Amino acid sequence: MGLNILLLLFLKLSLLYEIVIADHDHYSFTSMQLASCHEDEKLALLKFKDSFLINKSASGYEGGYPKVLQWNNPQQGETSSGNCCSWDGVECDEETGNVIGLDLSGSCLYGTINSTSTLFNLVHLRRLNLSDNHFNYSLIPTSMGQFSEMTHLDLSASAFSGQVPVEISKMSNLSSLDLSENYLELKNPNMRSLVQNLSTGLEILNLNHVLISSEVPDVLANFTSLTLLGLYDCELQGEFPAKIFQLPNLENLSIGSNSNLSGYLPEFLRPSPLKILNLEGTKFSGSLPSSIQMLDSLELLSASQCHFSGPIPFSLGKLTQLTEIYLGENSLNGSIPSSLQNLTLLTHLGLEYNQMTGPIPSSLRNLTQLIQLRLNRNKFHGPIPQWLSKLNNLKLLGLNHNNLGGTVKFNMFFNMESLTDLQIGHNNLTLLFDEKVYMNATFAKFTTLGLSSCNLLEFPDFLWHQNKLEMLVVESNMLRGPLPIPPPSIKKFLARDNMLTGDISPHYCNLASLDALSLSDNMLSGTIPGCFENSTLLSLLDLRNNSFHGIIPEICKTGGNLEMIDLSDNQLRGHLPRSLSNCMMLQVLAVSNNQLNDVFPSWLGSLPELRLLTLRHNWFHSIIGEPENDMQFPKLQVIDLSYNNFTGELPSQYISNWNSMKAINVISTDVTYMNSILHYIVSGTTRSRLIYLYGITITHKGVERYHVYIQDNFAAIDLSCNRFEGKIPILIGNLKALRSLNLSNNILTGQIPLALENLNDLESLDISQNSLSGAIPQQLSQLGFLSIFDVSHNNLTGPIPHGKQFDAFDNTSFEGNPGLCGALLSKKCENSMLLPPPNSAFEKDDGDSVSQLKLDWKFVLAGYTSGLVVGIILSDLVIVRRHGWLVKIKRRRGRRNWRSWHTD
Template identity: 45%
Template sequence: MVANSSSSMQQPLCHDSESSALLQFKQSFSIDEHASDDPSAYPKVAMWKSHREGEGSDCCSWDGVECDRETGHVIGLHLASSCLSGSINSSSSLFSLVHLQRLDLSDNDFNYSEIPFGVGQLSRLRSLDLSFSVFSGQIPSELLALSKLVFLDLSANPMLQLQKPGLRNLVRNLTHLKILHLSQVNISSTIPHELANLSSLTFLFLRECGLHGEFPMTIFRLPSLQYLSVRYNPDLIGYLPEFQETSPLKMLYLSGTSFSGELPTSIGRLGSLTELDISLCNFTGLVPSPLGHLPQLSYLDLSHNSFSGQIPSFMANLTQLTDLDLSLNDFSVGTLAWLGEQAKLTHLYLEQINLIGEIPFSLVNMSQLTHLALANNRLSGQIPSWLMNLTQLTALDLGGNNLEGGIPSSLFELVNLQDLSVQGNNLTGTVELHMLSKLKNLTGFQLSNNRLSLLSYTRTNATLPTFKLLGLGSCNLTEFPDFLQNQDELEALILSDNKIHGPIPQWMWNISKETLEVLDLSRNFLTGFDQRQVVLPWSSLYSLKLDSNMLQGSLPIPPPSTSAYSVSGNKLTGEISPLICNMTSLSLLDLSRNNLSGRIPQCLANFSKSLSVLDLGSNSLDGPIPQTCIVPNNLRVIDLGENQFRGQIPRSFANCMMLEHLVLENNQIDDIFPFWLGALPQLQVLILRSNRFHGAIGSWHTNFRFPKLHIIDLSYNEFTGNLPSEYFQNLDAMRIRDGDQLGYKKANVVQLPTVLRTKNMMGDMVRPRNDTHIKMMIKGMRREYKNIPYNLMNIDLSNNKFDGEIPESIGGLVGLYSLNLSNNALTGPIPTSLANLTQLEALDLSQNKLLGEIPQQLTQLTFLEVFSVSHNHLTGPIPLGKQFNTFSNSSFDGNPGLCGSPLSRVCGSSNGWSLTPPPSTFGNACPSDFDWKIVLMGYGSGMVIGVSIGYCLTVWKDEWFVKTFGRQQRKLRKKEQKGK
């Protein structure tokens, strides 16, 4: 009995068929150490051996294999981070292991193969983990048959799709799920209400899945839900519910969604909550005081919202906080004394929250802080020496403030510092490199945009840190610092806004050749290269800025890895090399303000898919504009202005559905008005100035509405016919005064693309934004804009051949900032509806054939700074009051029938007529048989009838008076002289 008992306690051996299946599975893969990212990864299958290979043939003893203690069947396969490389198909021996309950193949490389439908054969599976394993394609419907699943993790496979079947099908079939992790799987759907039926669900992660629509509020009430994340689904809207005290929520992540509204006071009932991240949302109002009643809260991120009021002092009650981020809100900062009570805080981010005064002294005893960010506030005074008390600091960001004085030497006693940024202040003095020798761990150092001088000359034995991020912009450098020759791990190097002259030295090509991602040498006096490279040598380069130098010769070509390239404002010549076509990931290309010639390489059109900004303006490029947007694309800005392009606008531009700015000014384009561009839903700026466009604008097309157009410049062309009244009626973006009402993003400017971000606190240093210059005529002056405010609304139709009357409908464009209709052949009166344009700052109607009086109602335009109706046929008194009291004679010149200030012609007095003859062109505007007798009779009888009988009478009367009165004056002077 004892023997039998002992025998029954012994675990049975692995079944031969399952051992054989596992060995076949092993043989279908190669072992590749790069196939797994986990530092502890190793090939678990390497020691699996068959019976013929000797000991260890029992598969139940193999690494990663789990067997049932009673039956010996394989019930678990745990091969996470096993360096497997290859693919799985439905005939794989894996699917013969029908007793499997747990399968973990995460963190391997399955080469973008599809999840095979054979997975449906594993009907006993309770746990399936295929995360981080490079799968792609549609998730098979057979997976939905695994009805016993309680754990499903397919996350971090961005090429994987859950669409047919979709999320709703999955939720309806897998009703026993406790853990569902689909982050970074392409779902692209709404969240089904059926999710609220998964009563056992404890863990729901749907980060970055393309979710949209409204988040079902009932999901918050799931009785077992502890962890919820729907981060980075920007089109997902929602609101927080009234929480119950029974809620088990421990972690709530909503960052990067469109959740909005106010935080409910009931949030204080979530007694188990440890982490709350609602950053990058649209929350408003005050932070409710019950938030301070959460005793377990250790992580709180409220950044990038619109919270207002004072930063609440009840934060002092959150004694378990280790991470706090309140950045980028609308707080009116009160006292921060409560910070001194946060004994456990390690990460504190208070960027751009209206902090004023000196750096808060309440930070002095926060000895556990490792990360402190106070950037982009209004802090003043000097950098305090007591910061050296924060001995655990690894990252300190004081950039973008008004700090003065020098950098205290005590700051360089913080020996744990890895990142230090003081950029964008008013700091003065000298920084010597040897001061950094104590900071052995320093990898990020940002001094840019101060009034500092860097002494880079060092012949001492001081060992400098090995930098990854180095910002030395505007540091009065006159040459490339020698110490850079020893830096071989740089990822970002900023030397912009210095006084570095001459060629780029040859040794620069050898620094950090494999690691450098960002290089900014803009705004110096660089002339070229000591040794010209056909293609620049940095294999990982992501962003290159060489603009605003004096570079000569042919266009430098960055490596294929480059995503953002700007070399504007130099003296480069020659054609654009076809080698530029190797940059297949290009997002921003700015070659403007050079003297490049020839045609655009056709391959640039193939970049449409990745390219967001294309600026080739102000060169000497010619030929037809290539077809663009022939594939799905992300183009937002196209600027080809000030070149010599000919022909028509490519009709393929109609496919640029993301296009916001189109600038084609100062070319030789010969075409009709491109009404078909009105189908582009995001088009905001259209500048066709100074070309050979011709013909009438044509009638309004309901399919081409220009829904967001708020800047249009058609000036200096050959357009004819009436002004397009229907267009004015339907330009929706200009019919409201506040651009935000159009549903634009929260930012009040058109943010051109950010092409590089970093998790590092030095992020501002390595975010090269687009420097495309949009050029426009505003208020009679040529202006350049990097970012165009949404409320800048401008129409310029000047210097064409438009005729007919100014439409009343233009008065409906109440958001207009500037209106220029000058130098056309417009007739009729000035419409009184223009008085509705209360935002107007510039109005130019000069050099037309307008009749009648200037409407008195225009005095309501209290923002008007520039006004001209000169050289028309206007009559009557000039309106008085408000802005009209500020305009000079030149605003009204060339209208002989106008009178009153600021002109010398006094209304109602014959003695006030001007002696200045009218332009000869005006004389031809009246019929040749106009009856002079009426003029003579009227004037002779003392009647002032110029205004009452119309324009022609006024002109002829004025001409007659000048001639007659002039002769009479000469006769009188002769008589007086004889008399003397």
């Protein structure tokens, strides 16, 4: 009986084994079977491949490789070209063998695609991915519209250019369309017509960096299947439809970097699937809604550089999935809510450039995953808490420009194993360095250190052991003694406004990575090292306000990347080196207050980027001739030739060519300032820059005023204190972007040209100390921004014009003109004296004028300019916020402590 039972079990197990084996063989057979591709489609693929070069630089992302190279390698038992359904990147229909998918992303393809390409022989194609290649700025072929069954089309980051063809909108089955990261525009068809023709079943629409320049069509609110909408940096306008935020499946919404796009965050009435929300750099305003807690799936919130105000809502702490928060450059106030301690997954917290107050809350100590903490440029007070040293994952700590105080033992930062970027300058701190700690400890290697205004008397010794240090900012301290040599790894050494002495060692020539050197406002001497002649990496050289002597080296002898050169306020002599004409990136050249002896450097006119040129207070001389062509100084906005010995007539030919003074293109209505970007970092969605701001010194009535910032739309001419003669050219009336004009202290004759009435943005006009005659044109009273006006010490006659502006000027603006009369002078006008009639003889310019820019300024700029000075913002976000004009007054050339600085 027992034997029978065992036999029965054996038979059952044997049968089960056979079934399993048979089943396995079945699946093995079917899984190994591949559909055989059609010969015509195989040939089309091979010809498509052969139409391109394989260039590894054509694919920019890591992991790219040329998939098509193995297409010619047959597999065993197949024909010479193989079965194309087995080729890398090729997908076939299992039943028909038709090619239905082609994924050549990151395949290093270089060349062009046109409508005759064999790609369009693949008529059954449903999915096409050509992203991350280089199609040499060709147009998207109109033949794309032939793919009527297409559901997924990805042409991103592949160097396509031009108008998006209307045929794309006819692909009515698309569920995913990605045209981002190219050089495309969407104007005809525009975005509305494109969207209206696409299926409302669309799930992905990515148009990041496509030039759209229109409003966002509200019809997008009907696309209820959308999971991703990318409209980043598209020059969008108008108000963003709030209903789009309520789309039931939307997970990724990126509409940042559209400075003319406005809107607000609505109250969220139900939980939202949003995971990524990027509003950075738009005009979204109001406060962050308290109902933000309904975005409970949110992982990234980027709303920096918007116009949000008010406190951070407590409910933000309920978004426990958040890993990155960027709220910098807004008008947020109040303290950091304690609820943020719940965001234990947070890796990036950016609250810089706000008006946040209170101490740094201890609740942040729970955020142990933090990699970046940016609290700089707020109003935080109290000490730097010791518990920060427990955040072992922290790589960047930005606390500069606050009201933090007390004594800080620097070894707390040595204990932070991951910390590489530390910015604590411009507070009220006193730093203590324990040599025993940092000489024996193995601590993290810094790459960036911002220690400005930290009451340092000497360079800490540990700096010279930092062999990975790339950026060192120690400005506005009390450092004294010889100028030290930074570590060989240094890229940016910024040590201005100290008391350093001696010369620049030749060892600086061995700093192979140095690209920014700022040593202004010290007591350095000697000559400028000749090795700077061969530096092609240097982008900033700021040596102003020292005691350097000798000649200027042949800078840019072999070309280079210099954007700013400031050698003002030294004792340099000789000629301007002609090699400067090779500095093709140069934006600013300032050599004011030296002993240079040369003629006007007309050869600088070939520099395509030069915006600011100051030759003030030197021995430049002779007549300024005519330019070689009409393209001289194409971007010049500010020129200062004052206090030299130029002769002859005013340079009318140059004036007529200064097109950037006729109209300055202002991309955004936000106030921005002239600057050079010396360093650019991308971290998450945050773009950080090291920015140098240009400053100018302005002379009016013998008083020099230093203005820390120059707005991007500022234009000025200062030709004062020379020996120019003749008439004021009427061509100046074409320079309608001018804010400041100074022609004082010359030998000019003739009348004040009525053409000046066209300078509607003019804020300062000084034509004093000349030999001008005739009446002051009544029309000048219509210049609504004119706040500084000086015609003293001429031969003017007649009544002073009436008007709101003129009635506010003091009598010193008109003294020294015995023939003038008016309420501001002791000589009153008789009733019989008539105001001068409008002069109709002046002919308007022939189209050079543009609509006037009427932007508010806190301080009116006068005279104009000399000595460029540099204000620095270290690792702050893209747009420099407006802090007003900082003005200090000096009557003669000062050595120190006459400026206000924003650094770090």
